[in-house]
Structures are given as C-alpha cells and as structure tokens.
Amino acid sequence: MKKLKVGLFSFTSDEGCSIVLIELMNDHLSEWERNIDFRYFKLLKSKNELKNLDVAFVEGAISTFKEEKKLKEIRRKSKRLVAIGSCAVNGSPSNLRNFFSEDTKKEIKIVLDRFGHRDKVSALNEIVKVDDNVPACPMEENIFLEILNKYLKEFKVV
Amino acid sequence: MHQDFEITMDGLSKIEGHASLDVKVRKNKVERVKLKISENKRFYAQAIRGKQFESVPQLVSRICGTCSIAHLTCCTEAVEKALDIKPSEQTMLLRKLMMYGMMIRDHAMHLYLFCLPDVFGKDSVLDFDERQHELVHHAFEVKKAGNDLSKLIGGRAVHPPYAQIGQFSHLPDKDEAKKVIEELERVRADIFELVRIFYDCTFSFRKKTRFVALTTPDFSFLEGIIKTSQGLTIPEAHYWEHLQRIIIPYSQAAGFELEGRDFMVGALARMNLNRDKLHRETKRDLAKYIRMFPSENIYNNNLAQTIEIMHCIDHSIEILESTEFKNEPKAEFKIKEGKGVGVIEAPRGTLYYAISLDKDGKIDYGNLVIPTAQNQIKMENDIRNLVYQNLGKSKPFIRYEIEKLIRAFDPCMTCATHFLKVNWL
Numbered sequence: 001m002k003k004l005k006v007g008l009f010s011f012t013s014d015e016g017c018s019i020v021l022i023e024l025m026n027d028h029l030s031e032w033e034r035n036i037d038f039r040y041f042k043l044l045k046s047k048n049e050l051k052n053l054d055v056a057f058v059e060g061a062i063s064t065f066k067e068e069k070k071l072k073e074i075r076r077k078s079k080r081l082v083a084i085g086s087c088a089v090n091g092s093p094s095n096l097r098n099f100f101s102e103d104t105k106k107e108i109k110i111v112l113d114r115f116g117h118r119d120k121v122s123a124l125n126e127i128v129k130v131d132d133n134v135p136a137c138p139m140e141e142n143i144f145l146e147i148l149n150k151y152l153k154e155f156k157v158v
Numbered sequence: 159m160h161q162d163f164e165i166t167m168d169g170l171s172k173i174e175g176h177a178s179l180d181v182k183v184r185k186n187k188v189e190r191v192k193l194k195i196s197e198n199k200r201f202y203a204q205a206i207r208g209k210q211f212e213s214v215p216q217l218v219s220r221i222c223g224t225c226s227i228a229h230l231t232c233c234t235e236a237v238e239k240a241l242d243i244k245p246s247e248q249t250m251l252l253r254k255l256m257m258y259g260m261m262i263r264d265h266a267m268h269l270y271l272f273c274l275p276d277v278f279g280k281d282s283v284l285d286f287d288e289r290q291h292e293l294v295h296h297a298f299e300v301k302k303a304g305n306d307l308s309k310l311i312g313g314r315a316v317h318p319p320y321a322q323i324g325q326f327s328h329l330p331d332k333d334e335a336k337k338v339i340e341e342l343e344r345v346r347a348d349i350f351e352l353v354r355i356f357y358d359c360t361f362s363f364r365k366k367t368r369f370v371a372l373t374t375p376d377f378s379f380l381e382g383i384i385k386t387s388q389g390l391t392i393p394e395a396h397y398w399e400h401l402q403r404i405i406i407p408y409s410q411a412a413g414f415e416l417e418g419r420d421f422m423v424g425a426l427a428r429m430n431l432n433r434d435k436l437h438r439e440t441k442r443d444l445a446k447y448i449r450m451f452p453s454e455n456i457y458n459n460n461l462a463q464t465i466e467i468m469h470c471i472d473h474s475i476e477i478l479e480s481t482e483f484k485n486e487p488k489a490e491f492k493i494k495e496g497k498g499v500g501v502i503e504a505p506r507g508t509l510y511y512a513i514s515l516d517k518d519g520k521i522d523y524g525n526l527v528i529p530t531a532q533n534q535i536k537m538e539n540d541i542r543n544l545v546y547q548n549l550g551k552s553k554p555f556i557r558y559e560i561e562k563l564i565r566a567f568d569p570c571m572t573c574a575t576h577f578l579k580v581n582w583l
C-alpha cells in the first residue's frame with residue numbers, strides 16, 4: 001500500500017513543534033502507521049534517510065551556514081516543504097539576536113564566529129521556497145493536521 | 159593487540175536536540191572524548207535583558223519545548239522572590255499539578271519512545287512488533303494523560319498561558335478535572351508493566367558518582383533544600399556559589415562542576431536522595447523497585463523516572479480529589495528593585511534561575527543553570543570510561559553502547575544551549 005514519504009527536520013528552535021507532533025501521535029498513530037512512512041525523524045529513529053521525500057516538515061529558524069546548506073538539500077530532495085511553527089514561518093522567537101543592540105551583538109560575536117553562525121537568523125522562506133505554513137508557537141495542531149491531510153490526498157495515499 | 163580507532167557520531171538520535179561525539183583511541187588509550195552539543199545558541203540570557211518582568215517567564219518557556227513548564231515555573235519563582243510575592247497555597251498546588259503533568263508526559267516520551275527501542279533491540283518505536291505494540295499504546299495513553307493534566311491546569315501542555323506571576327488566570331474546570339482523574343487512574347495500571355521492564359533490564363554502567371538534587375518534602379519538585387550524596391546541604395539561593403562553570407571550547411553549551419568535581423542531577427539523583435518522600439501509595443505499590451535505590455547504575459535513571467511517573471499520578475489524583483479550587487484575589491505587589499533565585503527540579507534535574515530587576519521592573523540580568531549542562535562533564539567522563547572498559551570489542555558495539563548510555567542520562571540539548579556569559583555577581 002502506498003504511503004506518504006515524510007521527513008521531520010529540526011533547526012534552531014526549542015523543538016516544541018516536534019513535541020506537539022509526538023503528542024498528536026497519542027490520537028493519530030494507528031492511522032499514520034497505515035498512511036505515513038517516516039523516512040527521517042531523528043527524535044524517534046536512528047536510521048534516517050534524506051532521499052526522495054514527498055513532504056518535508058521543517059521546524060526552527062536558520063542560524064548557521066550548515067543549517068542553510070542542509071535546508072537547501074532538504075528542498076532539493078522533497079516534493080513539498082512545510083514550515084512548522086513560528087521559528088520556521090517567521091523566524092521568531094529564535095531570531096532574538098537579530099534585534100540586539102550593537103553592544104550585545106559585539107558580546108556574542110565570538111560564539112557566532114566560532115560555530116559558523118550567519119549574520120542573521122532567517123525564516124525558511126528567506127532561503128528556499130516554502131509550500132505551506134503552520135503558524136504559532138508551538139505550531140497550531142489543527143492547521144498541521146489539515147495540511148497533512150491535504151498532502152495525503154494530493155499524493156493519492158487516501 | 160594495540161587498538162587504534164576513531165568514532166565520530168554526528169547527530170545523535172532519540173535525544174532532545176542536537177549533539178555529536180568524537181572518540182579517539184591510540185595504542186589502547188582513550189586519547190580523546192568530545193561530546194559536542196551542537197544545538198545552536200538562541201541567546202535568551204541576552205534577550206531577556208531590559209524586558210519587563212511579566213513577559214519574561216513566557217519568553218524563557220521557549221528555551222525548551224518538552225520542559226517549557228519547568229522553565230516557566232522556575233523563572234516565575236525567581237521573579238516572585240525578587241518582588242517578595244508569596245503565591246497562595248492554591249497557586250502552589252496548581253503549580254505542582256502542572257509540573258506533574260509535564261513530568262508524566264516528558265518521562266513517558268523518554269522511556270517509551272527513546273529507551274524502550276534499546277531494551278528491545280529495535281531502531282524505533284515505529285518498528286515494534288505485535289507483542290510490543292501494546293506498549294506503544296501505553297506510551298501514547300500515558301503521555302496523553304500527562305498532556306491532559308497540564309492542559310487542565312495551564313491551558314496548554316507546551317508554553318501554558320494560564321500560569322502567571324503570583325497566580326493562575328484560570329481555575330481547572332470541575333468536569334474536566336474528573337475526566338483527568340479517570341484518565342490518570344486508567345494509565346496507572348500501565349506503569350506496572352513499564353517498571354517491570356526497566357527493573358528486569360540488565361544494562362549496567364556503574365561508577366562512583368556525586369548526586370545532587372533539590373529535596374522537596376512531598377517530592378513535588380518545587381520547594382526544598384539542595385542536597386548532595388556527600389551530605390552537603392545548600393539553600394536554593396546559594397547554589398551558584400558551589401558551582402564552577404567550565405568552558406568547553408567545542409561545545410555550544412558550558413559544563414559545570416560542583417566543588418571542583420563532576421556530578422549528576424536528574425531522576426536517579428532524586429531517587430537516591432529523596433525517595434522517602436514519595437507518595438505513600440507509590441511507596442506501597444512499588445516497594446520492591448524502590449528498594450533498588452540508592453544506586454550508582456546510570457541505567458537506573460530509567461527505573462527512577464518510571465517510579466516518578468507513578469508518584470506524579472498518585473499525588474495528582476490526591477490533590478485533584480481533595481481540593482476545592484476557588485477564585486482568589488489577585489496577587490498584590492509593588493514593583494521594586496531586587497534579586498531573586500528560583501530552583502526547581504525539572505524532569506532532567508536541578509534547574510536554577512537568578513534574575514535581577516531594576517526599579518521599573520525591567521530585567522537587569524539573568525542567569526540560568528540547566529540540568530544537561532550540569533551533567534555534561536560527567537557524561538563525557540563516563541563515555542571515556544565506557545570506551546576504555548570495552549576496548550577490544552567492535553566499533554559498532556562501542557558506538558551503540560555509547561548512544562545507549564547517553565540516552566540513559568536523558569540529555570536535553572535544546573535546554574543546554576541558550577546562554578553565553580554569566581552576568582550574575
């Protein structure tokens with residue numbers, strides 16, 4: 001039976017949206033086991049594969065060059081990309097440092113340089129094309145379910 | 159035979175957040191172990207400066223998705239101490255309930271979803287077979303019960319909006335409370351199976367360890383005295399004076415030593431130092447398992463977490479059944495200059511917040527100490543020992559043993575990295 005090939009990716013954030021997703025499994029796991037093939041979900045699995053995904057759900061904002069590169073790779077390897085939660089959708093609150101005073105920016109510069117941080121923290125759509133957004137912090141679960149169901153239909157899984 | 163090898167593990171799985179590890183062995187010597195917390199800093203300590211005090215607990219709640227309630231509650235306590243606000247007895251009961259809901263959900267996630275696959279030799283809970291499937295259902299029922307308890311009290315399980323400085327903005331709905339009690343009673347039965355599994359589990363890693371925990375008179379994680387397994391007692395406000403912050407150049411999180419040595423916080427520490435204070439029904443029904451403590455086997459952290467789930471269920475049922483929640487007058491206070499320290503037990507161990515307010519109620523500076531940062535040096539030392547003990551075994555075997563051990567600590571990398579510089583004087 002056909003399953004939707006899904007990846008769950010986590011960038012700079014508190015991973016609260018991953019937690020919301022895991023909480024949604026309380027009610028939806030048996031249905032998802034039939035419909036969804038979680039190819040990439042580090043919070044739950046050791047063996048993860050980023051290849052030929054139908055939908056990538058991405059939480060977190062992009063803070064480092066490494067993250068930027070990974071996000072572009074996810075985009076290339078996924079037919080659809082969905083930003084989940086406000087960090088991914090508009091950068092906040094993981095982008096707090098964008099609004100720091102010059103003095104505070106100077107104070108944190110050493111860390112930014114050492115760990116390869118970009119000049120600013122960006123929302124996903126500043127870097128790649130985003131097909132859908134699930135807003136709020138943490139993400140609004142009903143909107144997430146709507147979008148997931150939309151793709152289950154679009155990819156003819158249900 | 160001399161053994162030379164290197165292990166690099168990028169992106170450890172089934173833990174909260176991002177971390178990687180480098181191990182280097184030369185001529186049967188473990189030359190290097192680097193546990194690199196690679197979660198990116200979000201600079202919350204800088205971000206709260208200059209913010210008005212009311213908004214700060216909800217902001218720091220965003221440090222961690224899974225234990226947001228711990229950050230919110232601990233920061234609230236620090237603000238209240240700075241302003242001399244004494245929350246009412248009812249507010250404290252509500253806080254306990256909200257914390258219990260988080261503990262149940264968070265421990266259940268760690269135990270069922272992250273650790274059980276190790277026990278059964280599976281990659282993921284999604285690969286469990288028919289027989290183990292029953293446990294997957296338990297996992298989601300138990301988590302849901304915790305989730306529903308936090309929702310009942312806080313309005314949401316992650317970043318709960320009802321919890322405020324000095325009070326709660328809403329009281330629990332009576333009918334909803336009844337449902338939650340029933341749910342808790344139902345999942346209580348599931349815990350007996352889980353506790354048996356971790357009791358029977360033969361994983362073992364023992365090392366002389368210094369344990370540290372806030373010991374609370376009713377095991378409620380909120381108010382008490384910090385104790386160490388060496389017999390030291392430390393009032394909450396003085397915890398910082400006993401800690402040394404250690405910069406780890408390759409990690410985005412700093413580590414901590416206590417009195418110049420590594421130490422461990424978390425469920426195992428709480429069980430070792432405070433198990434007498436567990437709920438009487440937990441003590442009655444889980445006596446055989448509680449007798450495993452004190453223990454220096456790191457894997458018993460999982461058993462300790464399971465026992466804590468039972469305690470949270472038992473005490474929550476008691477509070478919900480015996481309390482008539484009433485509307486109370488708003489907490490009154492005057493904005494003033496001051497310093498406050500909050501210490502609570504988060505799921506992964508002792509959490510410390512210190513904040514200082516200026517005369518207008520704006521944050522001058524803030525400092526926080528996260529459980530995973532406190533465990534970081536011990537984790538690294540233990541990994542070094544584990545590799546040494548297993549020299550001669552295959553690399554995949556050693557790799558897997560390392561991952562298992564790290565998971566037993568239940569680290570949270572999102573929590574560990576949010577902070578750059580200590581401003582507390």
